[in-house]
Amino acid sequence: MTRKTPTTLRSARWFAPDDLRSFGHRSRMMQLGYAEEDFRDRPVIGVLNTWSELNTCHAHFRDRVQDVKRGILQAGGFGVEMPALSVDESFTKPTSMLYRNMLAMETEEMIRSHPLDGVVLMGGCDKTTPGLVMGALSAGVPMIYLPAGPMLRGNYAGKTLGSGSDAWKYWDERRAGNISDAEWRGIQGGIARSAGTCMTMGTASTMTAIAEALGFSLPGASSIPAVDSGHQRMSAECGRRIVEMVWEDLTPNRIATPAAFHNAALVAMATGCSTNAVVHLIAMARRAGVAMTLDDLDALGRTTPLIANVRPAGKDYLMEDFHYAGGLRALMKQLEDRLDCTAMTVTGRPLGENLIGAEVHNADVIRPLSNPVYHEGSLAVLRGNLCPDGAVIKPAACDPKFHFHEGPALVFDSYPDMKAAIDDETLDVTPDHVLVLRNAGPQGGPGMPEWGMLPIPKALIKQGYRDMLRISDARMSGTSYGACVLHVAPESYIGGPLALLRTGDIVRLDLAGRRLDMLVGEDELQRRRTAWQAPEPRFQRGYGYMFSRHVTQADKGCDFDFLQTDFGTAAGEPDIY
Template identity: 70%
Template sequence: MSIRKKSIETLRSARWFAKDDLRSFGHRSRVMQMGYAPEEFVGRPVIAILNTWSDMNSCHMHFKQRVEDVKRGVLQAGGFPVELPAISLSESAVKPTTMLYRNLLAIEAEELIRSHPVDGVVLMGGCDKTTPGLLMGATSAGVPAIFVPAGPMLRGNWQGHVLGSGSDAWKFWDERRAGKISKEEWVGIEGGIARSHGTCMTMGTASTMTAIAETIGMTLPGASSIPAPDASHVRMSSESGRRIVEMVWEDLTPARIQTRESFENAIAVAMAMGCSTNAIIHVISMARRAGCDIGLEDFDKMSRHVPVIANIRPSGETYLMEDFYYAGGLPALMNRMRAKLHLDALTVNGRTIGENIDGAEVYNDDVIRPMDNPLYEEGALAVLKGNIAPDGCVIKPSACEKRFFKHSGRALVFDDYPSMKEAVERDDLDVTADDFLILRNAGPLGGPGMPEWGMLPIPKKLVKQGVRDMLRMSDARMSGTSYGACILHVAPESYIGGPLALVRTGDIITIDIPARSINMEVSEEELARRKAEWKQPPKRFERGYGWMFSQHIKQANEGCDFDFLETGFGAGVGEPDIY
């Protein structure tokens, strides 16, 4: 039974609605203008529902209905639901990248919560950046919050092939470039790869981040694994609405849930899932909003002793998120690796992680492997450092060919995405399968916004020869559905003069994943000479949000939050004055 710490008089919304004065009269009269009686909202927890639905976000198109399910749950528990639309960051539609706007969503979420008469909040997200953006904003706002994941779409299908969003797009595109797939077949793949509402059904960034939201305790148990079209998703949504009302009475805020231990759990689970490389950037920023100093070292340390046990594409070869759900979902995976977790970490249902996963069973040992029979012996990600990336870079060894774990090759450098994209289609390009393709000026400032350009296309010349993987390096990100020997998030980025800016075509690059090192075989004297000659590329923005972004964005190894939003930047923001 929950213990109530709040009374009607101490509800945050009471400051707007409960007083017998002119200001509260104005507040109440405007709510009554919408057709509500005072007994419906005065003295009840007012629950904001931050809904990232839009007509341009296919991953969230069911949120138009799910918000009604959340409202139903809030009303059943005695709360008063109010829907507050928030910016909808559609990964496939928004250009140059949704990462440019993650922090804008975080700002909007924080200010929507703080400025309105709400006691708790339900966060509705899932498409890649909406999960971290909403959680970052709600964490900073500090009211009780619960996250409702959009859920993965159903598995794709085409001519007997089970298709995984993103991962199979890249694979079959190379086959088309090689002349093995016709235009008509390509249209068939387009229509079969995304068959329902919901997020990517591979272990891309969406499923990675919603699983992380569950692991840090911000969703109901098992919520992140439910396919979007499943009736269980409807029930989870209404249950989340009921639960947030109780969380308000219990004063169960994100600060009580999001501890260093909960983020260490998130990192461990991410490694076991074969997570997206984007998890590093988002978890660092989310943790720092919660006052927890999480960094690259925490990820690399965890990757050394947590194996990949989720056999889900792109790290796996066969299964998708629907299979993961049927195999037991995230609670089953966490129960299988419980020895690696802090089991006393609190969650939104008022119970601990350990209590939530007790008894969770695995129903398919090939989808969720035993710890002693992993898909990959170490975790999904590795952090490399060296003279080309002194502040670190990231690779996903579980999704690349093992011949690249130790390798030296010649650099082939591109300064921008359009010139690279044009060059890789040339049949006379001077390139071999042992070379390093390098793209620069694609980081947080240079991109701008650090676009998902990091899975550079294999040159067409090599594709025709049967090459399907090679070493590629950039200060960009890549889609969580991507795969291959892609070295990402090089920090500091080349746009601000990081060492990646000094690499030249023909330089030898050496990578050693077991040793966690990556270096260019160029003398310090030569690098100093190149640095003296280097000139920064032109400004990306002269005004507006982009200008603000450029002034305050932090580097990839620091989570790409705005400096003025991190905990410790200045005094916290108090409650708004109500005159």
């Protein structure tokens, strides 16, 4: 590719011409205290910062943005911080997933409408990675992704605690009466001890690993702990590198290729990825014009061993251990023969060159292919008369006895109904029952909340049971575990087959056959279809109104239909005005 020159920079359209509009642009920059030498003839880099005072994962980003801008200045660029929707996971109701597409739209339009030659995307908390990447892919300027990094491992009473995973575990023990108030408060204060994302292989670490495997992050960046000084150095390096990427005209379309998405999906399977990776990978691929499907992911899941021994799919370690064992470079080195090492990355070099010298420093944390944690990858895709367009399960994170299971359904039409019932110790339920939650998908949730890890009924908890088969059109946290079938498509809220299931119907899961079915005759199902009535829309106005009318189903990535590449082109480049 031809290198950029100062006159061909995108920002020159704003600042270079000798006309009234550009006079205004230069004047307003001077109003901010900048001289023309600060922003003329040098790359203008937008630093899209998803920091907020309610985003615990990004609490350090207020400082890290200064490291990024330092690197930009060192490389001869001009950095401008631009706040982006924070989409925090912990406090956003009903779910941050409702707003992933809003962040993607904001990112695309912010880049398109401002004098930016390149962008550094600062994210990490679950939906910020796909949201930022989706928007930047659509905008098309050079971009590099800076991951927030995991928090320190949790600790209470000498025990190591993992985000989410141990919260679910100890909550069950509390419900069973095995945890005192004092112990519960101690766990509460010890499970999250620093800035950074969940330190299990939850959705945050899954998605930052995927960003690195795609080639959008610096080698090794995805697992650096948030409070490690290496994170500051990496942030500055992102600033230096994005300036060079602008001069090289290294745009996202040169990186986001079918080979890159194959690499990312394969790496995701080997890490024990969150089930949420399915929705986000497909959405990002479609933004790049890559036709990735559930079947593609299932095929990789059947043949890719899980080799990252990190909770929840792994048994023993957390992300801090993974990083010091060699991180993602070491894991990808184990998979080198299965990866397309010619895929381009933000370094300007192919993936294979970035893996030179990578080593595993702890072979129990990052296993060799000959000694995997689980013989297949992290995810499996199911189909059947309950989910003709697909559903997802994480086999490595559930008891193998549920890999084939038949049992009667116990159906709940809403989360409040389910929550009230499972705490009722007189509930008529056995360990063989299949708990079902519906109306919790993209439109029904709304926004497909993380409700899919339905709690075990209290009566069964007290009898010692800790897992049972659960089915929903919702998602679950990447830190969750158990025999949970998720993302049932099409969702029940729009009349998918899950809407026809009734309490007492027998449900069969056949993992080996990749099947999920209700054992109900077609004549009876047709009668139920005829009787089914669509519920009232969730929204009457605003963003939710737009969301409910344009969001695609889980198997298509839950993106807005009008933002996918096959919908049309944008006419927002400023040179037409």
